[in-house]
Amino acid sequence: MTALLDSGAFSCYIDQRFAEKHGFKMIPLKHEIQILNTDASPNKGDAITHLTDIGKLDMIIGMSYLCQHNSEINWQAGEWKYSRCPSTC
Structure with a gap:
């Protein structure tokens, strides 16, 4: 899977x-x-009203997810850890 943390x-x-x-x-x-x-x-491309192709990525992970799960991101090591994920996950 290829994802962009955005x-x-x-x-x-x-x-x-x-x-x-x-x-x-x-x-x-x-x-x-x-x-x-x-x-x-x-955006001049208008709103999203249906499924779309996001290019070579499988997903784009935005702030709603990153804030909810509060994961640790080590940019230098390229690591993403779920050490602080809420019990609701």
């Missing part, structure tokens, strides 16, 4: 092909997701 992304995103390959249940969105650029302006 502190600039609020949510997490998964590639359609990866989700289908691993048997993820797909549920249509009730509301579209508005995409904002780094300067908070609306």
Whole structure:
């Protein structure tokens, strides 16, 4: 699996092909997701209303996940540990 830890992304995103390959249940969105650029302006590509291809990545892991799980990231060693994950996980 290839994932991007993105502190600039609020949510997490998964590639359609990866989700289908691993048997993820797909549920249509009730509301579209508005995409904002780094300067908070609306993205000209419009909102996400359906599954999408996120390129060579399997997933993008954003701040909602990183904050909830509060994992340890050692950027120099390239390690990601779940030593502080809440008991609700």
